[in-house]
Amino acid sequence: MNDRSQSLFMRALRREPTPRRPIWMMRQAGRYLPEYRATRKRAGSFMGLAGNPELACEVTLQPIERYGFDASILFSDILILPHAMGLGLGFAEGEGPYFERPLRSVDDIEALPMPDPNQETGYVMDAVRLIRASLPAGTPLIGFAGSPWTVATYMIEGRGSKDFARAKKLLLAEPVAAQQLMNHLADATAAYLAAQVEAGADALMVFDSWGGALSPTLYREFSLASQQRIVEYLQKHCPDTPIILFGKGCGQHLTSLAATGCSGLGVDWTMDMSEARQRVGDQVALQGNLDPAVLLTTPEVIASETRRVLTSFGDGPGHIFNLGHGITPGVDPEHVTVLVETVKNWKVE
Amino acid sequence: MNDRSQSLFMRALRREPTPRRPIWMMRQAGRYLPEYRATRKRAGSFMGLAGNPELACEVTLQPIERYGFDASILFSDILILPHAMGLGLGFAEGEGPYFERPLRSVDDIEALPMPDPNQETGYVMDAVRLIRASLPAGTPLIGFAGSPWTVATYMIEGRGSKDFARAKKLLLAEPVAAQQLMNHLADATAAYLAAQVEAGADALMVFDSWGGALSPTLYREFSLASQQRIVEYLQKHCPDTPIILFGKGCGQHLTSLAATGCSGLGVDWTMDMSEARQRVGDQVALQGNLDPAVLLTTPEVIASETRRVLTSFGDGPGHIFNLGHGITPGVDPEHVTVLVETVKNWKVE
Numbered sequence: 001m002n003d004r005s006q007s008l009f010m011r012a013l014r015r016e017p018t019p020r021r022p023i024w025m026m027r028q029a030g031r032y033l034p035e036y037r038a039t040r041k042r043a044g045s046f047m048g049l050a051g052n053p054e055l056a057c058e059v060t061l062q063p064i065e066r067y068g069f070d071a072s073i074l075f076s077d078i079l080i081l082p083h084a085m086g087l088g089l090g091f092a093e094g095e096g097p098y099f100e101r102p103l104r105s106v107d108d109i110e111a112l113p114m115p116d117p118n119q120e121t122g123y124v125m126d127a128v129r130l131i132r133a134s135l136p137a138g139t140p141l142i143g144f145a146g147s148p149w150t151v152a153t154y155m156i157e158g159r160g161s162k163d164f165a166r167a168k169k170l171l172l173a174e175p176v177a178a179q180q181l182m183n184h185l186a187d188a189t190a191a192y193l194a195a196q197v198e199a200g201a202d203a204l205m206v207f208d209s210w211g212g213a214l215s216p217t218l219y220r221e222f223s224l225a226s227q228q229r230i231v232e233y234l235q236k237h238c239p240d241t242p243i244i245l246f247g248k249g250c251g252q253h254l255t256s257l258a259a260t261g262c263s264g265l266g267v268d269w270t271m272d273m274s275e276a277r278q279r280v281g282d283q284v285a286l287q288g289n290l291d292p293a294v295l296l297t298t299p300e301v302i303a304s305e306t307r308r309v310l311t312s313f314g315d316g317p318g319h320i321f322n323l324g325h326g327i328t329p330g331v332d333p334e335h336v337t338v339l340v341e342t343v344k345n346w347k348v349e
Numbered sequence: 350m351n352d353r354s355q356s357l358f359m360r361a362l363r364r365e366p367t368p369r370r371p372i373w374m375m376r377q378a379g380r381y382l383p384e385y386r387a388t389r390k391r392a393g394s395f396m397g398l399a400g401n402p403e404l405a406c407e408v409t410l411q412p413i414e415r416y417g418f419d420a421s422i423l424f425s426d427i428l429i430l431p432h433a434m435g436l437g438l439g440f441a442e443g444e445g446p447y448f449e450r451p452l453r454s455v456d457d458i459e460a461l462p463m464p465d466p467n468q469e470t471g472y473v474m475d476a477v478r479l480i481r482a483s484l485p486a487g488t489p490l491i492g493f494a495g496s497p498w499t500v501a502t503y504m505i506e507g508r509g510s511k512d513f514a515r516a517k518k519l520l521l522a523e524p525v526a527a528q529q530l531m532n533h534l535a536d537a538t539a540a541y542l543a544a545q546v547e548a549g550a551d552a553l554m555v556f557d558s559w560g561g562a563l564s565p566t567l568y569r570e571f572s573l574a575s576q577q578r579i580v581e582y583l584q585k586h587c588p589d590t591p592i593i594l595f596g597k598g599c600g601q602h603l604t605s606l607a608a609t610g611c612s613g614l615g616v617d618w619t620m621d622m623s624e625a626r627q628r629v630g631d632q633v634a635l636q637g638n639l640d641p642a643v644l645l646t647t648p649e650v651i652a653s654e655t656r657r658v659l660t661s662f663g664d665g666p667g668h669i670f671n672l673g674h675g676i677t678p679g680v681d682p683e684h685v686t687v688l689v690e691t692v693k694n695w696k697v698e
Contacts, residue, residue, distance in 0.1 A: 216620065296517075297521045298522050
């Protein structure tokens with residue numbers, strides 16, 4: 001047991017009572033912070049930042065120092081892992097990430113290497129070690145990766161997509177190759193996450209940003225099944241490290257996700273926390289779920305909508321306050337202060 | 350009773366038994382068809398097409414002639430109505446629609462005129478009359494409009510949006526003005542749809558493309574409530590005309606939508622038809638829900654995925670086959686033939 005094991009975040013994740021709800025924010029290190037923009041400028045490029053352990057550590061700590069969040073999350077990107085498989089990650093100005101060598105055939109899938117997490121992504125593990133050494137001893141560090149399906153969409157489409165036409169075509173028309181890709185990504189992701197734990201991560205999170213774009217059948221066969229495979233590996237190799245699964249637009253799959261054996265589920269803002277809690281019962285902790293757009297309104301609205309989320313979860317343990325998705329770049333940093341103070345002061349006075 | 354009242358589509362919408370399932374496709378008149386692209390080129394611009402009754406009639410009939418769909422839908426756009434309120438609709442090449450004069454203040458909302466459907470949108474009613482006169486006597490014609498919330502997002506943002514920041518800010522920070530806007534749009538939309546019925550539409554559909562972007566509370570207060578207001582008006586003024594409500598990403602709201610008094614619900618592809626049916630029981634007919642991305646695969650996959658949807662609905666009346674969203678521009682027209690033939694031949698031989 002380390003200092004962090006008794007932190008608000010880790011206790012809430014174990015569904016133990018806490019004196020108040022813990023809070024952190026998806027993308028809490030990011031463009032809405034002037035100090036992030038300054039470091040990002042010095043880094044020159046996104047990979048100059050995510051690929052540099054010192055700078056990645058610097059931006060990871062910025063929101064902890066400014067707001068006193070109850071958990072930190074490694075500054076990185078879900079596409080670092082396929083980049084380590086040789087796809088060549090790039091970022092086009094204002095257009096998001098792309099791969100220079102996307103998967104174009106079943107042969108490409110079969111040729112995918114299995115990266116050694118401490119080699120090809122050694123800089124990520126260095127960043128985790130540095131962040132762990134630099135964080136306050138009581139602040140837990142969350143490691144993360146993308147879900148196999150979500151990562152695969154970029155690997156197949158070559159970039160962000162609206163309809164995932166190529167990726168879905170693979171699942172539908174080449175199910176054996178698609179399953180091979182999902183298994184490969186699940187195994188690589190599990191090893192990558194386990195290495196983050198070895199380097200100092202206290203908890204893990206898997207982001208399934210595009211699970212909600214699939215029909216229920218494809219979701220179960222590909223996205224859910226590959227997340228299950230990751231959870232099973234981690235339960236064996238890092239049995240003391242809790243895992244949070246977050247699927248955007250996956251509210252209807254919450255009970256299936258809870259049954260994977262994960263410790264917590266991220267909930268997006270399109271479902272009331274009361275409803276989410278009713279669905280999963282006592283199985284898992286829940287993390288969420290303020291609509292990020294609320295942070296673009298006024299301090300009064302932010303405070304009242306934050307209290308609405310707190311009230312919706314209700315009494316009892318197991319709630320980690322968060323947004324229902326990553327914070328939007330244009331948010332006023334003072335608005336985040338209102339959010340954090342509202343959560344920290346709720347029912348505490 | 351006219352010829353259409355005994356059509357497969359109208360009977361399925363009343364949940365009466367039919368010898369086979371009716372089929373039509375959202376955006377069935379569109380860019381995937383070479384004959385559409387030819388007419389669109391002659392029209393010069395989107396408004397040159399949607400604003401010209403003869404050309405709008407021509408493209409409305411094209412998919413009926415090519416595929417023998419069981420229902421036709423007016424070729425138009427959900428932004429025609431706010432255009433009639435003076436916002437100045439334009440289409441930027443490859444970037445979608447925009448408004449020259451978006452709503453920028455509460456004063457702008459208060460100043461919105463209430464268009465006379467037969468004046469400002471008289472060309473739409475002319476198109477409906479012309480289509481009705483040109484269609485086979487037994488083919489029903491669906492009129493449509495956007496939902497107040499979905500239309501409002503474009504009116505407030507000025508164009509398509511990813512996070513609907515301005516529109517959500519209005520709902521959250523100016524709820525009285527937002528409610529005024531929703532009521533104004535609901536009343537204008539109801540009158541606009543009633544005029545389409547008077548001009549010859551046999552059924553009506555309301556598209557809530559962005560309802561799924563709202564938290565449950567905002568959804569109920571703004572999107573659902575304004576759709577309810579439209580349904581109530583139409584039940585009074587056109588009691589014999591069935592109404593279908595389609596909300597993308599609104600699977601969790603199906604029971605609330607069914608309770609509005611509508612006749613049918615559109616279901617997107619992220620929920621199994623069996624699940625949708627279990628939720629709404631015998632209250633309404635269901636329309637959907639093949640993932641449009643399936644049409645980009647192969648004839649074999651299209652046939653098997655189509656049968657999966659048919660099977661998922663199960664036996665019994667009340668299923669109108671459709672996609673779970675509008676057809677994608679890049680689809681091979683021959684692939685649509687496979688879809689239509691699979692539905693028409695299912696369990697009929």
